[in-house]
Every structure is written in C-alpha cells, then in structure tokens.
Amino acid sequence: MPVVGMVGGGQLARMTQQAAIALGVRLRVLAGAPDESAALVCADVRLGSHESLADLLAFAEGCDVVTWDHEHVPGEHIRALEEAGVVCRPGSAALLHAQDKLVMRERLSALGAPCPAFAPVHAEDDVTAFAGKHGWPVVLKATRGGYDGKGVWVVDSAAEAAALLPELLAAGTPLMAEERVDFRRELAALVARSPHGQGAAYPVVETVQRDGICVEVIAPAADLDPETAAHAQELALRLAEELGVTGLLAVELFQTAEGVVVNELAMRPHNSGHWTMDGSRTSQFEQxxxxxxxxxxxxxxxxxxWTVMGNLLGGEDPDLYPRYEHVMAHDPGAKIHFYGKGVRPGRKIGHVNVTGEDLERMRARAAHAVDYLRDPGSVYPEEREK
Amino acid sequence: MPVVGMVGGGQLARMTQQAAIALGVRLRVLAGAPDESAALVCADVRLGSHESLADLLAFAEGCDVVTWDHEHVPGEHIRALEEAGVVCRPGSAALLHAQDKLVMRERLSALGAPCPAFAPVHAEDDVTAFAGKHGWPVVLKATRGGYDGKGVWVVDSAAEAAALLPELLAAGTPLMAEERVDFRRELAALVARSPHGQGAAYPVVETVQRDGICVEVIAPAADLDPETAAHAQELALRLAEELGVTGLLAVELFQTAEGVVVNELAMRPHNSGHWTMDGSRTSQFEQxxxxxxxxxxxxxxxxxxWTVMGNLLGGEDPDLYPRYEHVMAHDPGAKIHFYGKGVRPGRKIGHVNVTGEDLERMRARAAHAVDYLRDPGSVYPEEREK
Structure with missing residues (x-):
C-alpha cells in the first residue's frame, strides 16, 4: 500500500488519518511536536519543522506522495523537494496561488475569474491612491501567512492607514489592498482534481463567519439558485484545472447581487468541507x-x-469531556469531531455535524451542541449562576 | 480525555481507532505484533500477549476502561484485572457467555430465549444419545475458541461421530451437541448497552454465509415482518440487560418458520455491524x-x-492496491475498508459498503467490488485468459 506523507500535524492531518485507515493507505505526518493533533492519532509520526528543507527531505524519503496540512511550507522548499524527485501534490506551482494572495489575484484576474479590485501596497500612498479609485474602506491584507481573519485589516480612512501602515511596512509584511465587496453571504465551492485530470465537485455550501472565523457551514447553501451554484462549481473546477491543482481546492466566494466573487483559495481539506464527513458519501479527507x-x-x-456543521471554539473551561454527556443525551444524532488540541478561548478545537430534513432545526441542533461544549452557561444561564 | 484500552490488535480495534479519533478519546491497543491491523494505525500500541496476565495488568495501567477486540482473553485473567480494580467492559461475568457456548446455551435457556436443543459432550455416546432424541445430523461444536465456522462440525451419522470424536476428545476440546436448525436465513440483532443501563438497537440485518464465513450483510433485512424485527431487537436488548453486557452485543439468529432462534453471541463490534460505518448515523465502533x-x-x-456490506476475502494475488483503480472508477460510491492485513486466500481482509435505494442493485455493486478486489478474473474471465 502506498505511503502518503502529510506535512503538518494539525486537525486536517488528523482527520485524513481516519480516511487513510479505511483505504489501508499509510499516512505519515511531519509534526512539530508529539502532542499535535495528528501526532496523537497516527502510527507514523516524524518530528521536524516544515520550514527546514533537511527535515522535509528526510520526511519525504519513502513517501509515494507528499501533501500538505497547511500552506506554510516555503515555496522554495517545495521546489527543492520536486527537484529531488519527490512527488508533491499539490505542487509548488499550484500551491503558490494559495500561499500568496497577490499572486492569486493576478492569476485569477488574468483568467477572467471574478475578483475584487486589488493592488500591491509598498507604501502608505498606495493605499490612499487605491482608495481614491475604489473608495473607503480599503481591505488591507498580508499577502502571505494570514488565516482565520488574522492578517486582514479593514481600513476606513487615510488617517487609519497612516496609523496602521508604518509598523506593518517596517516589519516587512508584504501587503496588498482590495476593495471591500458588498456581499450578501459567503459561499464555498469545494472540488477535487487528480493528476489524470479527473474533477469532482461537492455541492456549494454557505459559510457563516463571526470575527473572521467560520462558525457554521450549511450544506448545501439554502436558496441558492441552481445557475449560480453550477457556475460556482464550474469556476472552481476550471481554476483547479488552470492552476494545475492536484488534491482538493476550496474556493471561498462572496455572493453579491451580480453573482459570485472569489475571496480566497485553499488547496487541502478545508473547514468548509468538514460537513462531508457525515453528510456526503465521500468525505473530503478520503477525496x-x-x-x-x-x-x-x-x-x-x-x-x-441538509448537513449543518458548527465549529467548536474553545471556551474558558478546558475540560470539555464532562460536557459530552449532556450533548450526547440531548441530541443522539449530533456527530462530535474533537481535534485533541489544547483548549484556548476562541481556538478551533473541533466541530459538530448534524444531518436531517429541517434546516432550521439542524442549525439549532448544531448551535446547541457547540455552544454547550464551549460554555454551558451560554445555553443555560441559570447553570452559570449556581 | 479518557483512555480506552482495547485488548487485541485486529480490524475491530483498527476501526475503533477511526471513531476514537472523532471523539478525541485516546485508544490504546494491546497487540501481539507491530504489524497487526490496529497496531499499524494507532499511536499508542503496547506489544504483549492477551494470554499473559502480567502483560494485561501492565497494559491496563492508566486506562480508564479496558475492552476487547476478541473473546480470547482467558476469563480468569479478566477476573484478576477486575480484582485489581481495572474497569473491564464488558466484564468477565457477561463475557463468559460469548466465550463459552455451553454456558451461553444454559443461561439463555434458563432465560427462556429461543435456542436449539443442546447437550454437553464428554464421550462418543453423548452424541449418539443426543441423536437418538433429536435425530441426525447433529451439530458438534467446540464450546470455546471457534470462529468463522472453525470449531463446528456437522455430523451425519454414528459412523461419522465415531470417526471424528476420539481425536477431538483426546485433544481435550470441550464439546457440545446441538440440533441442526432448519432455518430460512440468518439474521443479526446488534444492540448497545451502557453501564447506566441505556440500550440502543440497530435495525435487524440479514447475514449471508458461505463456507461458514459471512460474505454479505443486508441492512435492514429485506421482507422481515416488523413484528419479528421488533421481537429480535427486544430479545437482544433483554439479553444485554440480563447478562449485564456493557458495550455492544451482537446476537446472531436463525430465522425459522416459527420465529427466531439464537445462534451465537458476540460482545464487541461485529462483522454484521460493519454496514453502520456508512449506513447509520452512528457507527458501531463509535457506539x-x-x-x-x-x-x-x-x-x-x-x-x-439500504446498505449492503460485502466482506472482502483474500485471493491468490496479495497485491490488492492496483485493483482499487477499477473498483473506484467503476463505482465511485463504493466505500472500501481495508484492514491492512496480510492477504491470504479466504482470509477476511476488508469490506465494502454501498448504500442506496435499489437493493438488488446494491447487492450487485457490493459483490462486484469485493469479487474484483479478490480476483479480477472472477468478474471478467477474459482478463484471466490474457
């Protein structure tokens, strides 16, 4: 059976292990520490840094294919692996578009994919010039390294830009400006593409964000007209093909009055696809x-x-397990997925999937489970008062 | 998070790991060798023998609860663990009924559960005397240690008994006789019971055997009248309660013209419940x-x-993986579960689940997948001739 090496020991590698067990494929993970999410549940764990080429080369030895739990492996290291004959999927050329937002915007615009207006930012003047064309607010983004709302700033005025930029520029943060998209809601189109060129698309979902973090996914997106849904799927499949993606591609989208606009790309299993573990015939990890x-x-x-996924965010009390009893008794059909990570307030530590026929009921069930697991007092204030 | 220790490194422990990953529960397995099915996919593997009390005691250290991948742990060792304060689920008193068929028959008969006539066998005369009352053939069974048709002999005459018994008796095999049940088909009722006393029943399934090995499970059993189904579920729940089972109880049943008759018991995840991994909201391993x-x-x-499970038996060619391509291309919805075990002809090495609306189509799909994975020539004879 082949050996798949996944660089990164996070929850995506952890859940990939569940799929690897079924297929009989051997999953090897490169983790930074033995208590990382995936390292706790895999038999073949190598400790090392994804920023060390030596560690990456040693890790890849004996892997039939190497893939990624996150986007943080330096592109030059991936190119070096490829030059050393390691099969990397996705490869460096594709992955660059999920690692660098400016590269992504430039390529997608060239491909005619719907994007917000954007421009690179090297100085404070670039922001005010951009605002002069597209108006305030301007969305300022670190082109690399951001996630879950980190590395994104909504700048309302020239004064705000003047207050924010010097420190970022001094720190060498690579920046770009985007116009703020006036969107109705956020969607995500998840597709897979194989080296053979086969593509497969999941139903388009709605993602609900709070404070820059996805808190809920509704699969499929409710009241989405079939034409827009098909267009989003076709767009994601076309981007996977054009960018040469192998593996999964998640396209985060804004739905506007005119249609969809691309927000972000990810080339790996994605939070917006966790619903597939209980709501699709093929989980995104198997795919x-x-x-x-x-x-x-x-x-x-x-x-x-309908499948509704609620993201479980950490609360003040790290001792989650005693709260399983209530959640499981209250809702025997709720599927808990815990990542084995340390619990910190606001950190993604798991998710809960519920499936059924009545969407509003599903949303309430998922919310109840994750709210109670985070903080029982948020659901039953009288409990807190005791 | 609690630590669950599972004694045995087989496929049941392997698949339990998939459920443990989701719940965040830590699964520790006691395996006989590092290449056993579960040892290949678990992070916390202890090597040792399930027949060594010292190994069992060392293994149990730090486990919140100890459970079993098979029935072969000696009862006196389980009692010793319990006396040492280890929480064993199921416990020795319950498990004895899945370890010793004569004890099981005696207890079930006392409880009024429908069983075939039976008698202990200590000498050749016991078999002929039993046949005198119940007629030939007599089903002779080793009361302990049998599985997948091993340890079961259908004896058609006194001459056959005379030929078979001396060797078995000389080897000290504990034996019993049972009347052969004239059954229409075999069913299985899978239930769970918790120490609190909560019970939950899965739909009753049909199990199809060939040469004493389960080759197909149909969930739920087709054309089973609701009354018989409910009776089988109630019987299994009652037995779980009366025997003090904690964990799963699989009750293998014969369906006769008069109703159901108990064949065997197992107190662990069971082959007849593998369909739940893709066909039920809660897999038997999570349960x-x-x-x-x-x-x-x-x-x-x-x-x-409908969910149909096809058991994948090993064929002549151990190199299974290249055959994934055909099976996955032919049937993108077939869910392969491979156990990572060495492939030997006739050995259970995995299973395939298919789900859908048309039962005969599901049966054909599952059969195609497992037949092709075992031996492509059995599906496409022209391939063999090349």
Missing amino acids: HLRAVLDLPLGDTATSAA | HLRAVLDLPLGDTATSAA
Missing part, C-alpha cells in the same frame, strides 16, 4: 487522498437533505 | 466507545434505504 494518489474520485452526493 | 465509556448512546437511524 483528497484519492486525488493525490491519482485514484478515481469518490461520489460527492449528499446522504441527507 | 461501542460510547457504551464502554458510559456516555449516552448514539442515534442508530439509517442514512439510506
């Missing part, structure tokens, strides 16, 4: 393995009318 | 963990009209 192994892709059909 | 941890039990509802 990613099939794609990077160049196996035929799995059925993306849903197994229920 | 077993919930039960032994005394957590509220999960929803046993089906997620499709």
Whole structure:
C-alpha cells in the first residue's frame, strides 16, 4: 500500500488519518511536536519543522506522495523537494496561488475569474491612491501567512492607514489592498482534481463567519439558485484545472447581487468541507487522498437533505469531556469531531455535524451542541449562576 | 480525555481507532505484533500477549476502561484485572457467555430465549444419545475458541461421530451437541448497552454465509415482518440487560418458520455491524466507545434505504492496491475498508459498503467490488485468459 506523507500535524492531518485507515493507505505526518493533533492519532509520526528543507527531505524519503496540512511550507522548499524527485501534490506551482494572495489575484484576474479590485501596497500612498479609485474602506491584507481573519485589516480612512501602515511596512509584511465587496453571504465551492485530470465537485455550501472565523457551514447553501451554484462549481473546477491543482481546492466566494466573487483559495481539506464527513458519501479527507494518489474520485452526493456543521471554539473551561454527556443525551444524532488540541478561548478545537430534513432545526441542533461544549452557561444561564 | 484500552490488535480495534479519533478519546491497543491491523494505525500500541496476565495488568495501567477486540482473553485473567480494580467492559461475568457456548446455551435457556436443543459432550455416546432424541445430523461444536465456522462440525451419522470424536476428545476440546436448525436465513440483532443501563438497537440485518464465513450483510433485512424485527431487537436488548453486557452485543439468529432462534453471541463490534460505518448515523465502533465509556448512546437511524456490506476475502494475488483503480472508477460510491492485513486466500481482509435505494442493485455493486478486489478474473474471465 502506498505511503502518503502529510506535512503538518494539525486537525486536517488528523482527520485524513481516519480516511487513510479505511483505504489501508499509510499516512505519515511531519509534526512539530508529539502532542499535535495528528501526532496523537497516527502510527507514523516524524518530528521536524516544515520550514527546514533537511527535515522535509528526510520526511519525504519513502513517501509515494507528499501533501500538505497547511500552506506554510516555503515555496522554495517545495521546489527543492520536486527537484529531488519527490512527488508533491499539490505542487509548488499550484500551491503558490494559495500561499500568496497577490499572486492569486493576478492569476485569477488574468483568467477572467471574478475578483475584487486589488493592488500591491509598498507604501502608505498606495493605499490612499487605491482608495481614491475604489473608495473607503480599503481591505488591507498580508499577502502571505494570514488565516482565520488574522492578517486582514479593514481600513476606513487615510488617517487609519497612516496609523496602521508604518509598523506593518517596517516589519516587512508584504501587503496588498482590495476593495471591500458588498456581499450578501459567503459561499464555498469545494472540488477535487487528480493528476489524470479527473474533477469532482461537492455541492456549494454557505459559510457563516463571526470575527473572521467560520462558525457554521450549511450544506448545501439554502436558496441558492441552481445557475449560480453550477457556475460556482464550474469556476472552481476550471481554476483547479488552470492552476494545475492536484488534491482538493476550496474556493471561498462572496455572493453579491451580480453573482459570485472569489475571496480566497485553499488547496487541502478545508473547514468548509468538514460537513462531508457525515453528510456526503465521500468525505473530503478520503477525496483528497484519492486525488493525490491519482485514484478515481469518490461520489460527492449528499446522504441527507441538509448537513449543518458548527465549529467548536474553545471556551474558558478546558475540560470539555464532562460536557459530552449532556450533548450526547440531548441530541443522539449530533456527530462530535474533537481535534485533541489544547483548549484556548476562541481556538478551533473541533466541530459538530448534524444531518436531517429541517434546516432550521439542524442549525439549532448544531448551535446547541457547540455552544454547550464551549460554555454551558451560554445555553443555560441559570447553570452559570449556581 | 479518557483512555480506552482495547485488548487485541485486529480490524475491530483498527476501526475503533477511526471513531476514537472523532471523539478525541485516546485508544490504546494491546497487540501481539507491530504489524497487526490496529497496531499499524494507532499511536499508542503496547506489544504483549492477551494470554499473559502480567502483560494485561501492565497494559491496563492508566486506562480508564479496558475492552476487547476478541473473546480470547482467558476469563480468569479478566477476573484478576477486575480484582485489581481495572474497569473491564464488558466484564468477565457477561463475557463468559460469548466465550463459552455451553454456558451461553444454559443461561439463555434458563432465560427462556429461543435456542436449539443442546447437550454437553464428554464421550462418543453423548452424541449418539443426543441423536437418538433429536435425530441426525447433529451439530458438534467446540464450546470455546471457534470462529468463522472453525470449531463446528456437522455430523451425519454414528459412523461419522465415531470417526471424528476420539481425536477431538483426546485433544481435550470441550464439546457440545446441538440440533441442526432448519432455518430460512440468518439474521443479526446488534444492540448497545451502557453501564447506566441505556440500550440502543440497530435495525435487524440479514447475514449471508458461505463456507461458514459471512460474505454479505443486508441492512435492514429485506421482507422481515416488523413484528419479528421488533421481537429480535427486544430479545437482544433483554439479553444485554440480563447478562449485564456493557458495550455492544451482537446476537446472531436463525430465522425459522416459527420465529427466531439464537445462534451465537458476540460482545464487541461485529462483522454484521460493519454496514453502520456508512449506513447509520452512528457507527458501531463509535457506539461501542460510547457504551464502554458510559456516555449516552448514539442515534442508530439509517442514512439510506439500504446498505449492503460485502466482506472482502483474500485471493491468490496479495497485491490488492492496483485493483482499487477499477473498483473506484467503476463505482465511485463504493466505500472500501481495508484492514491492512496480510492477504491470504479466504482470509477476511476488508469490506465494502454501498448504500442506496435499489437493493438488488446494491447487492450487485457490493459483490462486484469485493469479487474484483479478490480476483479480477472472477468478474471478467477474459482478463484471466490474457
């Protein structure tokens, strides 16, 4: 059986292990520490740094294919792996578009994909000039390294830009400006593409964000007209093809009055696809393995009318397990996925999927489970007062 | 998070790891060798023998609860663990009924559960005397240690008994006789029971055997009248309660013209429940963990009209992986579960689940997948001739 090496020991590698067990594929993870999420549940764990080429080369030895749990492996290291004959999926040329937002915007615009206006920022003047064309507010982004709302600033005025920019520029943060998109809601289109060129698309979902973090995913997106849904799927499949993605591609989208606009790309299993673990015939983790192994892709059909995923964020009390009892008794159908990570307020530490026929009921069930797991007092204030 | 220790490194422990990852529960396995099915995919593997009390005691150190991948741990060792304060689920008193068929028959008969006529066998005369009352053939069984048709002999005459018994008796094999049940088909009722006393029943399934090995499971059993189904579920729940089972209880049943008759018991995840991994809201592996941890039990509802499980038996060619390509391309919805075990002809090395609306189509899909994975020539004879 082939060995798939996944660089990174986070929850995506952890959940990939569940799919690897079923397929009999051997998953090897490169983790930074033995208590990382995936390192706790895999048999073949190598400790090392994803920023060290030596560690990466040693890790890749004996892997049939190497893939990624996150976007933080330096592009030059991935190119060096490729030059050393390591099969990297996705490869450096594709992955660059998920690592550098400016490169992504330039390429997508060249491909005619709908994007907000954007410009590189090297100085304070670049922001005011951009605002002169597109108006305030301006969305300022670090082109690399941001996640979950980190590395994004909404700048309302020249004064705010003047207050914010000197420190960022002095720190060498590579920056770009984007116009703020006036969107109705956020969607995500998740597709897989194999080296053979086979593509498969999951239903388009709605993602609900709070403070820059995805808190809820509704699969499929409610009241999405079939034309827009098909267009989003086709766009994601076309981008996977044009960028040469192998594995999963998640395209985060803004839905506007005119249609969809691309927000971000990720080339790995994605938070917006966690619902597939309980709501699709093929989980995104199995699909990613099939794609990077160049196996035929799995059925993306849903197994229920609706699946709602609630992200579980850490609360003040790190001792989560005693709260399982209430959640499981209250809702025997709620599927808990805990990542084994240390609990810190606001940190993504798991998710809960519920499936069924009545969307509003599903949303309430998922919310109840994650709210209670985070903080029982948020659901039952009288409990807090005791 | 609690630590669940599972004694045995087989495929049941392997698949329990998938459920443990989701719940964040730490699974520790006691394996006989590092290449056993579960040892290949778990982070916390202890090597040792399930027949060594010292190994078992060392293994149990630091486990919140100890459970079993198979029935082969000597009862006196389980009692010794319990006396040492180890929480064993199921406990020795319950498990004895899955370890010793004669004890099981005696207890079930006392409880009024439908059983075939039976008698202990200590000498050749016991078999002929039993046949005198119940007729030939007599089903002769080793009361301990049998599985997958091993340890079962159908004896057609006194001459056959005379030929078979001396060797078995000389080897000290504990034996019993049973009347052969004239059954229409075999069913299985899978339930879970927690220490709190909560019970949950899965739909009753049909199990199809060939040469004493289960080759197919149909969930739920087709054309089973609701009364018989409910009776089988109630019987299994009652037995779980009366025997003090904690964890899963699989009751293998014969369906006769008069109703159901108990064949065997197992107190662990069971082959007849593998369909739940893709066809139920709660897999039997998650359910077993919930039960032994005394957590509220999960929803046993089906997620499709039909799920068919095909057992994958080893063929002549051990190199299975290249055959994934055809199976996955032919049927993108077939869910492969491979156990990572060495491939030997006739050995259970995995299973395939398919779900959908049309039962005969599902059966054909599952059969195609497992037949092709075992031996492509069995599906496409022209391939063999090349």
